[in-house]
Amino acid sequence: xxxxxxxxxxxxxxxxxxxxxxxxxxxxxxxxxxxxxxxxxxxxxxxxxxxxxxxxxxxxxxxxxxxxxxxxxxxxxxxxxxxxxxxxxxxx
Amino acid sequence: xxxxxxxxxxxxxxxxxxxxxxxxxxxxxxxxxxxxxxxxxxxxxxxxxxxxxxxxxxxxxxxxxxxxxxxxxxxxxxxxxxxxxxxxxxxxxxxxxxxxxxxxxxxxxxxxxxxxxxxxxxxxxxxxxx
Numbered sequence: 001x002x003x004x005x006x007x008x009x010x011x012x013x014x015x016x017x018x019x020x021x022x023x024x025x026x027x028x029x030x031x032x033x034x035x036x037x038x039x040x041x042x043x044x045x046x047x048x049x050x051x052x053x054x055x056x057x058x059x060x061x062x063x064x065x066x067x068x069x070x071x072x073x074x075x076x077x078x079x080x081x082x083x084x085x086x087x088x089x090x091x092x
Numbered sequence: 093x094x095x096x097x098x099x100x101x102x103x104x105x106x107x108x109x110x111x112x113x114x115x116x117x118x119x120x121x122x123x124x125x126x127x128x129x130x131x132x133x134x135x136x137x138x139x140x141x142x143x144x145x146x147x148x149x150x151x152x153x154x155x156x157x158x159x160x161x162x163x164x165x166x167x168x169x170x171x172x173x174x175x176x177x178x179x180x181x182x183x184x185x186x187x188x189x190x191x192x193x194x195x196x197x198x199x200x201x202x203x204x205x206x207x208x209x210x211x212x213x214x215x216x217x218x219x220x221x222x
Contacts (some may be wrong), residue, residue, distance in 0.1 A: 008109065008222070030108045050115070051108075075119040082217050083094055090220035092101070 004085035007032040009092070014092040016041070025085060027078065035062045036070055045070045048078060096120055097128045097211035101222040104153045105146065110139055115222040116154055122162055126206035129167040129211040130157070131198070136177045136222075140168070142197035158199030168200045169207045 003024040007016050008030035017040075020026065025044040028035050033051045035041070049072045052058040061072065073081065082088050098117065102109020117127055132140060144154045161168045176195075177187060182196040196202060212218050 006219075008112075030112060075115055076123055079096075079116065079120045079123060079125065082096075082219060088217060090218055090222055092220070092222040 001086045003089045004081060006088055006090045007035070009089070010035045012091055013038060017041075018090075019091070025081070026089065027073075027081065029078075031055075033057060033061075044079060046073045047071070047075075049074050083092075093124045094216040095126050095128050095214070097215040097218050098130045098134050099201065099208065099218060099220040100130060100136040100139075101134040101220065104132070104139040107222075109221040110136070110153050111151065113219075114153070114160065116221070117160060117164075117166070125168050127164070128215045129169055130161075131171045131208045131211055133172075133174055133208070134222075135178070137170045137178055137180050139182050140175065140200040141195045142171045143195050147190070151166070154197050157195055158166055160164065161199045169203050169211075170200050171208075172202050172204055175202055196222060 004025045004027055005020055006027045006029060008021060010032045013035045020043055022031045028047040030051055033047050034071055035054060047061065047070055049058060052061055094150050100110060100113045105112045120127060138178060139153050139157060142154060146152055157168055170180065172185065176189065177179065180196060181191055181194050182202050183194045183204055186194045
């Protein structure tokens with residue numbers, strides 16, 4: 001059973017990471033896209049492009065992505081991602 | 093193609109969740125999926141007031157949901173307890189609780205948590221926006 005954790009609040013990142021298992025994925029949306037700058041993200045991580053653009057972070061994150069495991073996704077990929085995991089957990 | 097339901101607890105205008113949920117529904121439908129139900133709970137119910145009247149250069153979330161619901165035949169359900177607590181009521185609940193007036197937008201319906209449970213059982217995924 002693998003879960004997709006959806007995080008919208010960057011201040012709750014650590015608690016969210018603590019609750020995740022190794023096979024789980026993390027999707028950063030809304031204000032949580034700023035956590036793309038967090039160095040300790042070892043899990044499979046996705047960030048919603050629309051929310052990155054809204055915060056002026058899109059180019060910054062893309063330039064940093066060379067050695068990072070963060071994938072930038074759009075809403076269509078967000079919808080499909082929820083189906084690739086067994087369930088989603090919105091970490092509120 | 094999958095069946096989705098959404099649980100929306102985000103308060104309108106002070107948080108982004110309502111808008112994110114709208115986007116998710118639009119894109120899911122555009123990609124051939126279906127939406128069983130959108131259930132509004134906690135502060136999320138505030139979006140169901142037809143008296144919400146944001147400035148004309150801002151998105152009207154109530155109308156955006158209503159338009160989507162009518163065009164795509166989506167079930168928008170508001171939790172009765174959460175709604176009454178926050179002054180959201182339809183005619184029947186106003187009468188039952190001796191309240192004057194009603195403000196539920198006609199695109200929404202008021203019901204109980206059973207509707208959320210049913211949506212969870214009959215959908216492939218439940219996505220929460222808070």
